[in-house]
Amino acid sequence: MQMSEARRYQQLRAHLSYLKLNDAAEALNRVLDQSRTERMSLTAALERLLEIEVEATEARKRAARERFACLPEPWTLADFDFAAQPGVDEKLIRDLATLRFLDDASNVLFVGPPGVGKTMLSVALGRAAVDAGPRLLIIDELGYLPLPEDGASALFQVINQRYLKSSTILTTNVGIADWAGAFGDATVAAAMLDRLLHRAAVAGIDGPSYRLRGHRNQAENLRAGVNARVS
Template sequence: MSTSPAHMSEARRYSQLRAHLSYLKLNDAFEALPRVLDQARGENLSLTAALERLLEIEVEATESRRLAARERFACLPEPWTLSDFDFSAQPGVDEKLIRDLATLRFLDDASNVLFVGPPGVGKTMLSVALGRAAVDAGHRVYFTTAAELAAKCHKAALEGRWKTCMRFFAGPRLLIIDELGYLPLPEDGASALFQVINQRYLKSSTILSTNVGIADWASAFGDATVAAAMLDRLLHRAAVVGIDGPSYRLRHHQNHADSLRQGVNARVS
């Protein structure tokens, strides 16, 4: 059976198109090409509409991969979003301020956010929720605890990688430093934290959560000069969110325990 020149030409074009997609590493478009061509014939799509549909598949796949990469880099400890936070359970939180922060406008002028309050009131959850919003918006985010940051800086100094370590912490558009004051920092920890904050000053945003009141930083970190310099840079452009309410975490555990108790009582009765 013979094949007409027109059919041979279409076959060659199809083969060449697949080769082009493969060469350009448009792998998702490569895989979707047969399906899109079938849809184009079945739905009588124009050439422009078919091409747009094919490239849309590639763009969505690329963005999905980039989002996954940003999520891996961010190291957020939980998948919390702002919708997970129960503002009615924590009246100590200024909901209007938090929702304004969730617009991420503070990233535009490299402002900082400080969550200050006792353990369990939701500081970490809110920090992670804002970090999650930034990741979804396409920003580079990194989460660490103050103790982890100090340990990484100390190790880098011993191994002669101090400048590399500083560049790493300077890189993210948003750096989240959690649990400042929960554990004592090593001797050079406060200095390392100051240098990280100093190099990000007026360039990138930092979210910091702490159980230490601002007035007590000097005594808590053992170096009044470093503490004052750190606060000067953090507070120059900052939203300070003081949370002085009941433990959000303990309330959650209490509600869970009450639900279990009610279930047991219902079965017994």
Template sequence: MTTNPTSEARRYQNLRAHLGYLKLNDAAEHLNTVLDVARSDGLSLTAALERLLEIEVEATEARRLASRLRFACLPGPWTIADFDFAAQPGVDENLVRDLATLRFLDDAANVLFVGPPGVGKTMLATALARGTAEAGARVYFTTAADLAAKCHKAALEGRWNTCMRFFAGPRLLVIDELGYLPLPGDGASALFQVINQRYLKSSTILTTNVGIADWAGAFGDATVAAAMLDRLLHRATVVGIDGPSYRLRAHQRTSDTLRAAAGHRPAPAAGQGGSHAS
């Protein structure tokens, strides 16, 4: 039986029009390529349709992920694979990899990264946040100081409830750098309200350089600090990190590379000699 070329052309144009009407734009764009592959490789009608719809699904998922990442406001593109566990022996690798499965989200559990500046707390928190976004959930990243400032402004403008709903919404909220900067007068109270809104409903990751035993002094209100810790620690994994600073190590590597490029040896450590100006 001979196929009518005019009929086939009309059918092809109708198919493109149908895909466009249904807003399956990526499928419409790749229709010609899929049909060519189906013809050359002898694909069945089912296989060709599967490939065409697979293209549309992949494009839709990519757009949704991009939207979730824009909303998340992550400070970097880091993933768990980017973290150098060998160079940071203060991190429990097995514990972090277990957290990377995101099982803690199913229990609305929290994660606290505690340690001095530069040891990788923010990087690990961001990696877990990115993994959550890639798994299809909403994430939001903020510093403790920015959260307090947003809450304070919302209270002055009569938008307190709206602000609380915003911070309660994401399945994972990351609060970075708690304790690095002093919070405003009502900052500790605002932080408690956010944590209380999320308690037993969704997960929070918090990074801090303040040991848990020192929270009362750091926030200036023992009652609020105790109430906050009570909710955070009820279902929580505490990851203590005590090791060398990532940033200082990276700075040293850069300095050594520049010295080597300039034909100089690395500067000797203190007490190891070397020439001195008279």
């Protein structure tokens, strides 16, 4: 009987490995011990074993999405200080954080001067999309540098291919009314805006520099630390 149980155990491990359920195979001993200690039913033991595999698979998929997304910082919406940036429509941002805008391929435009939090907010929404698994393109800091020759046309092709199919978040320091002059081609700029704004939430941010505030806080903390050591 012992040999039969041992053989059955080895066959079970072999089946799990053949099906590439490697995390379940790794956890098999632990789950079997728990099932005896906790007097679990066969169904409960199987559910726990497969739950381990599902969680490991989801973790691998999420890690792959994070690598592919190449987000510059691990920011989430919880990191953004709305009180420090009154120019941000908090209600709108929290609604965007539900990711409902992805359901109908709507776009998001963050428009405002440098340092007001446009990139941080777009990355936070991108992080939420990574967690949830949806597709989303983020075009950050459009307008800070002149587009190369034919750059406006190439950007239009990207926007046009995604139109009504997938969502895009775009951050820019160029006001919508100034796109024609900033991108050097009034016709292409108008065509891009037509597609971007057809279904879009536009968040104009006009407030103090969020980034400079952070630098000031760091400088003040550093000075406080130096003064404390001196005293």
